[in-house]
Amino acid sequence: ETGVTQTPRHLVMGMTNKKSLKCEQHLGHNAMYWYKQSAKKPLELMFVYSLEERVENNSVPSRFSPECPNSSHLFLHLHTLQPEDSALYLCASSPHKAPTYEQYFGPGTRLTVT
Amino acid sequence: KQEVTQIPAALSVPEGENLVLNCSFTDSAIYNLQWFRQDPGKGLTSLLLIQSSQREQTSGRLNASLDKSSGRSTLYIAASQPGDSATYLCAVRRRRDSNYQLIWGAGTKLIIKP
Numbered sequence: 001e002t003g004v005t006q007t008p009r010h011l012v013m014g015m016t017n018k019k020s021l022k023c024e025q026h027l028g029h030n031a032m033y034w035y036k037q038s039a040k041k042p043l044e045l046m047f048v049y050s051l052e053e054r055v056e057n058n059s060v061p062s063r064f065s066p067e068c069p070n071s072s073h074l075f076l077h078l079h080t081l082q083p084e085d086s087a088l089y090l091c092a093s094s095p096h097k098a099p100t101y102e103q104y105f106g107p108g109t110r111l112t113v114t
Numbered sequence: 115k116q117e118v119t120q121i122p123a124a125l126s127v128p129e130g131e132n133l134v135l136n137c138s139f140t141d142s143a144i145y146n147l148q149w150f151r152q153d154p155g156k157g158l159t160s161l162l163l164i165q166s167s168q169r170e171q172t173s174g175r176l177n178a179s180l181d182k183s184s185g186r187s188t189l190y191i192a193a194s195q196p197g198d199s200a201t202y203l204c205a206v207r208r209r210r211d212s213n214y215q216l217i218w219g220a221g222t223k224l225i226i227k228p
Binding site (some may be wrong): 004006041042 | 150157159162203218219
């Protein structure tokens with residue numbers, strides 16, 4: 001148990017659906033991240049929020065929309081996804097300070113787009 | 115541009131053996147390096163974090179070393195056990211860029227045979 005929880009753990013959705021992924025951290029961190037992990041590829045950083053403000057967005061398609069209402073919660077809103085968006089979506093959090101910025105990960109949401 | 119490579123992509127060894135996993139990076143100007151473990155379909159668990167000023171870190175049967183000048187890190191696992199079977203990922207945090215972004219290797223899938 002890392003102190004970062006994600007729901008749901010599994011999600012199957014059609015290309016016309018709208019769904020949301022939720023992440024919650026109980027570590028007192030103030031930076032949160034969304035990553036995409038596809039088979040046999042390095043993790044791809046999607047979004048970073050620090051102090052509830054988006055600080056990085058790595059050219060992610062607009063069908064993915066993040067929301068960070070407070071430092072403990074992070075959402076990823078999904079709409080009109082494509083089959084190639086099927087992947088494991090990981091949430092992480094970290095302190096917003098030196099020295100380590102060490103990231104702690106949730107268990108992930110396995111997303112399948114049909 | 116920083117690139118992180120992990121070789122081999124997969125490794126299978128008998129139980130009880132000592133083994134070394136390799137991680138190489140192209141730009142020696144890193145802030146720190148982190149080793150993670152990922153069980154199938156699960157999130158990532160941080161194993162060891164080495165700051166750029168450190169040479170090694172130890173936790174139980176695990177020892178991670180860092181040689182910035184040669185752009186290499188190794189993860190040494192002593193007396194391997196079937197429970198060590200997982201994918202091991204390394205990631206570096208760059209000094210000059212955002213302190214939030216990790217550059218990831220694709221991982222080494224380790225199988226320990228009973």
